[in-house]
Amino acid sequence: MSPAALTLVLVSVCMHAGWNVLGKRNAPSLASFALAYGVGGAVLLPLTLLGPALTALPSEFWVWLTLSGLCQMLYMGGLAWAYARGEVSVLYPIARALPVVLVPLVSLALLSSRVLDMWDGLGMALILAGALCLPLSHPEARRFSTYLTPAMGFALLAAAGTVGYSLIDKQALGLMQGAGHTGLTAGAVFMVLQAVMTLAWAVPLLVLLPAERSRLPALHQQGLPMLVTTGLMMTCTYGLVLIAMALTDEVSYVVALRQLSIPVGVLMGVLWLKEPASRAKAVGTLVMVVGLVLVAL
DSSP states (O other), X not given: OOHHXXXXXXXXXXXXXXXXXXXXXXXXXHHHHHHHHHHHHHHTGGGGGSSSOGGGSOHHHHHHHHHHHHHHHHHHHHHHHXXXXXXXXXXXXXHHXXXXXXXXXXXXXXXXXXXXXXXXXXXXXXXHXXXXXXXXXXXXXXSGGGGOSHHHHHHHHHHHHHHHHHXXXXXXXXXXXXXXXOHHHHHHHHHHHHHHHHHHHHHHHHHHOHHHHTTHHHHHHHOHHHHHHHHHHHHHHHHHHHHXXXXXXXXXXXXXXXXXXXXXXXXXXXXXXXXXOOHHHHHHHHHHHHHHHHHHO
């Protein structure tokens, strides 16, 4: 991975953990996440003028964009519904860690990606093992049923959404570059289009789900500045990752390095949200960091 791509991912890491913790503090819901993301995309809409015109993109690109918006919506819904039922310092790492294992496997099976070596596999296994340690904060939690909760189920939904959009977006960015975009313009334009498409997928659910409709007055009370701030963080953090994806050949590495947000998110959850600290969280986070170093090197 090039130094430029690595730098972009590291900046994205801090922003991603920040908006997740901010979202948890402000009553998480699909409505809050999707509307903020859509507002962020609307503010950055002029970026779609960068590079070749949108009409120059092939029809296949728009299919990938539509599927990407669906996966992003599932990801945001999974995160929001998980955070409403549990601790961000436990659920955020799990939702972030599982794609490190799943993306290479799916990429190998469907996209003929290269086979990752032994050190990659060991690092990814450590990341997964560390994530599974996080919920084990007390002896009573050390049983399999600890993982069979609605919060864990929604965290798995978020992980599945991440796998989907990570692989889909790599294909879409390749089509954009084939149409004349650079890595920079492709990432900038796609992050805006994806935010708008995600909101388009979310709106029907917001209308159909009473629990989500009931959240809308609370969002109004928070005010537009908070919505815009959160939306810009959400949009720009993934925009940086999209640019990094365009600058590297192996999407699995980008997805893995993004997991550096895991220890940052755990610390924010404990220090900012005052969630319980435990030895299991400390050990799990340390194991993840070791795994991330192996993957990065």
